[in-house]
Amino acid sequence: MRCDGRLLALNSYENRVYQLGLEEGGFCVVKFYRPGRWSDAAILEEHRFVAQLAEREVPAVPPMEIPGHGTLACLDGQRFAVFPRQGGHAPELDDPDTLSLMGRLIGRIHGVGATESFRHRPHLNLESFGRSARAFLLDNHIIPPELETVYRQVVDQALAGVERCYQRAGHVALLRLHGDCHAGNVLWTDGGPHFVDFDDSRMGPAIQDLWMLLSGDAGSMAAQWERIREGYETFRDFDPRELHLIEALRTLRLIHYSAWIAQRWDDPAFPPAFPFFDSPRYWEDRILELREQIAAMDEPPLL
Known part of the structure; x- marks a missing residue:
């Protein structure tokens, strides 16, 4: 070429x-x-x-x-x-028909994903996305000293909340996922969508590829979820116990994201892209974010 x-x-x-x-x-x-x-x-x-x-x-x-x-x-x-090259634009997730189609396509992805397991790629769980990320941030003193104690307390409360969510969900099936199925990794054209960037593909619960399509308040997310679920179950049954994991997985993503930036801070591309990362304001916002998640994880799941 x-x-x-x-x-x-x-x-x-x-x-x-x-x-x-x-x-x-x-x-x-x-x-x-x-x-x-x-x-x-x-x-x-x-x-x-x-x-x-x-x-x-x-x-x-x-x-x-x-x-x-x-x-x-x-x-x-x-x-x-x-x-x-595959062109396209992000899907319009405020369109109910788009949500139904996304549910159907992710159901098909999971139908294939469930046929075998990854042997060399990791699992998405409390340890890999939560505890290991916490350890990296605290052991390497990434958080400003004046905020380290409060961050430690809040992240520990958040991880305890994640553990309770997993306990409420019980045993759920793990399968090969896209892993990072947000709107930016779906390219929409007149002929329909294409899924790209499976770089974060790993073993995990089905809801991981679905919850990032939800936004807004609880009522809005419940309505969005109903359209996604209907589409998904056209091709694959969904275990409703996994709804207990939505806010837990959101919490793990937030913790993991900060550790991901910290682990790559020596890459010249990162400081210009995340200019506030090493400021107290960034970590104050993360503490507030985790406090909100602690409360969200104690709310009833979507129905």
């Missing part, structure tokens, strides 16, 4: 992703993987999952075969994959 010099950096902090113009016409997208994050086996599991979805006509965008390399190539120690 000969490039014609057109180069556009796309919005990605975890990896480096570029749109490249091709001499033969059109474009491709190249993802250069962050060193040390995933093993080759874990990346190839992600590629296999997306390929399985595409084979079953689920609108996901799998990587292309690179002659002599499969879907994962390496040059001078730098691993990369090449994807066809």
